[in-house]
Amino acid sequence: MSQPKIQEIRGGVTASLGFRANGTRCGLKRKGKDLAIIYSDVPATAAGLWTSNKVQAAHIYLDKKHIKSGIAQAIVVNSGNANCCNGRAGIKDASLMAQRAASHLDIDPYTVLVASTGVIGKRLPIKNILDTIPTLIKGMRRNGSRDAASAIMTTDTVPKEAAVRFNINGRAVTIGGIAKGSGMVSPNMATMLSFITTDAAISPNGLKVALDKAVDKSFNRITIDGDMSTNDTVLMLANGISGNDLLDEKDASFSIFCTGLEYVAVSLAKMLVRDGEGATKFIEVHVRGARNEIEANEVARRVSNSNLVKTMVHGGDPNWGRVAASAGAATAGIRQNLLDIYIGDVKVMGKGVGAEFDMIKLRRLINKKEVKITVDLNMGNGSTTMWTCDLSEEYVRLNAEYET
Amino acid sequence: MSQPKIQEIRGGVTASLGFRANGTRCGLKRKGKDLAIIYSDVPATAAGLWTSNKVQAAHIYLDKKHIKSGIAQAIVVNSGNANCCNGRAGIKDASLMAQRAASHLDIDPYTVLVASTGVIGKRLPIKNILDTIPTLIKGMRRNGSRDAASAIMTTDTVPKEAAVRFNINGRAVTIGGIAKGSGMVSPNMATMLSFITTDAAISPNGLKVALDKAVDKSFNRITIDGDMSTNDTVLMLANGISGNDLLDEKDASFSIFCTGLEYVAVSLAKMLVRDGEGATKFIEVHVRGARNEIEANEVARRVSNSNLVKTMVHGGDPNWGRVAASAGAATAGIRQNLLDIYIGDVKVMGKGVGAEFDMIKLRRLINKKEVKITVDLNMGNGSTTMWTCDLSEEYVRLNAEYET
Numbered sequence: 001m002s003q004p005k006i007q008e009i010r011g012g013v014t015a016s017l018g019f020r021a022n023g024t025r026c027g028l029k030r031k032g033k034d035l036a037i038i039y040s041d042v043p044a045t046a047a048g049l050w051t052s053n054k055v056q057a058a059h060i061y062l063d064k065k066h067i068k069s070g071i072a073q074a075i076v077v078n079s080g081n082a083n084c085c086n087g088r089a090g091i092k093d094a095s096l097m098a099q100r101a102a103s104h105l106d107i108d109p110y111t112v113l114v115a116s117t118g119v120i121g122k123r124l125p126i127k128n129i130l131d132t133i134p135t136l137i138k139g140m141r142r143n144g145s146r147d148a149a150s151a152i153m154t155t156d157t158v159p160k161e162a163a164v165r166f167n168i169n170g171r172a173v174t175i176g177g178i179a180k181g182s183g184m185v186s187p188n189m190a191t192m193l194s195f196i197t198t199d200a201a202i203s204p205n206g207l208k209v210a211l212d213k214a215v216d217k218s219f220n221r222i223t224i225d226g227d228m229s230t231n232d233t234v235l236m237l238a239n240g241i242s243g244n245d246l247l248d249e250k251d252a253s254f255s256i257f258c259t260g261l262e263y264v265a266v267s268l269a270k271m272l273v274r275d276g277e278g279a280t281k282f283i284e285v286h287v288r289g290a291r292n293e294i295e296a297n298e299v300a301r302r303v304s305n306s307n308l309v310k311t312m313v314h315g316g317d318p319n320w321g322r323v324a325a326s327a328g329a330a331t332a333g334i335r336q337n338l339l340d341i342y343i344g345d346v347k348v349m350g351k352g353v354g355a356e357f358d359m360i361k362l363r364r365l366i367n368k369k370e371v372k373i374t375v376d377l378n379m380g381n382g383s384t385t386m387w388t389c390d391l392s393e394e395y396v397r398l399n400a401e402y403e404t
Numbered sequence: 405m406s407q408p409k410i411q412e413i414r415g416g417v418t419a420s421l422g423f424r425a426n427g428t429r430c431g432l433k434r435k436g437k438d439l440a441i442i443y444s445d446v447p448a449t450a451a452g453l454w455t456s457n458k459v460q461a462a463h464i465y466l467d468k469k470h471i472k473s474g475i476a477q478a479i480v481v482n483s484g485n486a487n488c489c490n491g492r493a494g495i496k497d498a499s500l501m502a503q504r505a506a507s508h509l510d511i512d513p514y515t516v517l518v519a520s521t522g523v524i525g526k527r528l529p530i531k532n533i534l535d536t537i538p539t540l541i542k543g544m545r546r547n548g549s550r551d552a553a554s555a556i557m558t559t560d561t562v563p564k565e566a567a568v569r570f571n572i573n574g575r576a577v578t579i580g581g582i583a584k585g586s587g588m589v590s591p592n593m594a595t596m597l598s599f600i601t602t603d604a605a606i607s608p609n610g611l612k613v614a615l616d617k618a619v620d621k622s623f624n625r626i627t628i629d630g631d632m633s634t635n636d637t638v639l640m641l642a643n644g645i646s647g648n649d650l651l652d653e654k655d656a657s658f659s660i661f662c663t664g665l666e667y668v669a670v671s672l673a674k675m676l677v678r679d680g681e682g683a684t685k686f687i688e689v690h691v692r693g694a695r696n697e698i699e700a701n702e703v704a705r706r707v708s709n710s711n712l713v714k715t716m717v718h719g720g721d722p723n724w725g726r727v728a729a730s731a732g733a734a735t736a737g738i739r740q741n742l743l744d745i746y747i748g749d750v751k752v753m754g755k756g757v758g759a760e761f762d763m764i765k766l767r768r769l770i771n772k773k774e775v776k777i778t779v780d781l782n783m784g785n786g787s788t789t790m791w792t793c794d795l796s797e798e799y800v801r802l803n804a805e806y807e808t
Contacts, residue, residue, distance in 0.1 A: 321524020
């Protein structure tokens, strides 16, 4: 089978047919939009993934209950307050958000999903949200993706949207999404929210499997600061409006759908890293030669989360020993005398020993906006790629000054 | 048994009878002393602990070989170069250091231990070291601890020394040590070196057991940046000059010795944290109510290594949700609805829900130089204490600019 043709298009989360969105201000953040909605004109098949943190936001309890039916039609999101550690009151607030939206949309409250992001441990100013929901719904429109993407931002500096179109059995299908990230972003999802839509018709099981695979290759492969959030959420709606034959995991074209979805998810994930708090550089960490993929992931995480590697890239100083030290800290199978390390295409360490290399070329490579680090364990066929950013003074300033 | 009387004294690593030390400059660092020696007038029982990093410095290979006999008489240490990832050439250089010192001291090379700290992946300027060893040895003296402590520093800003005296069966015994740390410091030991001496007579097994216990309660309970070094080394020499009856693990007074050793190790470990790269504050993380000590340790590490918790303390902003999020990220048994969190003595979260508290008092507590964070999982009796420091812009600056 030839590679399916995936076309990048505009339109973000509303690029898919039959979806409308909006973002507006209800007064939770100091300034800017802070309330968003994504709405499907018809009930859609829904799937979700949430943080594995043991401390979880209220909306996660609600979403897990609401998504059991496999059907959803709207997603309401606030930024500026995480609605986490608020006990039963927090869950009630999340429920009120869903109920108010449902009553104005004239749909079942169980088909409304919600999400929150922001400061932990403060009660949600629920009146602001409830009072603004009617206006929010009134303003929903086919090209509302950008406003929704803006309204879910916290310390993000740019809204994040991606969409693709491709054919399934001759039928054009669209997948589009928005995301927010910035800090507390780590593999296994962190303070990140992403909402993805598609007009494809796909079975509940097919959608769940496709989303799991895509998240594993995208949002679970990024880290900004290694901190895992209480609020991470990825939600996906598939409304079937494109009119393709119902897709399932067993169909030949399922892999095309997965490729398209992975494209959108990876695009959004990389945008999160590029806009990481204080980030000035994009770092790709590629690990190969591990005994298996799990060990490759562990080594990649060690390197990606190392403050010393991140400050090294920030300073543009090729102190590659820090890469060796961070990889060596892994519990994975590693033999020092087999270890190769590259920065860009320059081998800095071969078989555990510092290599001869062109320092001028190396300095040039590490001073680029995008830096690639490769660690080859030379022990097997396990490999992985992870994306992260540098650690700057600005990250510290932002997080030391973050308002409670 | 009443608590043994442990008296803090001056003199660092040479406070113990029969030890001499010196530190001088051989030209590895840009400026300052960078070569140290610690010497026992008589052969001493020796024990050591090294990094668990899979990438290890040359001196670790050598030390593990030399210490097999259980006897050592001298420790030679250079700063400014880690002698790591230099392959066989590095091991040969480490061996030359030991040989040159042995020949000038007229002792067996196998009784000389070595250690290195500094940049990874550069050949050791071995000629500088070999040429300086005669002068270094000539200058050894009973009050040489401070010079040795200075000569092992890298980005440390102050030399670190500690010593105690106590009685074992009526006989005065001394334990003293020096240490260096600064960056790449994490539980399981990181770029930290510590050398401890005692004039007690103790069996090889007793010394090893006592050192393991003390390191577990001190150097393994600190973290500065979560990065684990390739060079971590703790070496201890016991020369028996105090004349006590040979102490062994089974003796009643063994616990007194352990208490004294733990006192010195914890003192040095805390000094490392206080002088962490860019550190402006000292943070104690206490976890209790875990199902067991292993899980308590994991939770304490998560909190201590969280960049968001560290920047929160740096900024003096009581955004306690970050403590909840970092604890919740642990794989340990945690139930959100049982979780209590305190900053100082102020309960900020009770049973998973934000508590009512005096914000003015809380701000005052978090703006102190020493901040205590307590996490109570309320699930069992496992507890632990870990020490760390804040994360400042200065940490990033130091590590972005660190010279390769």
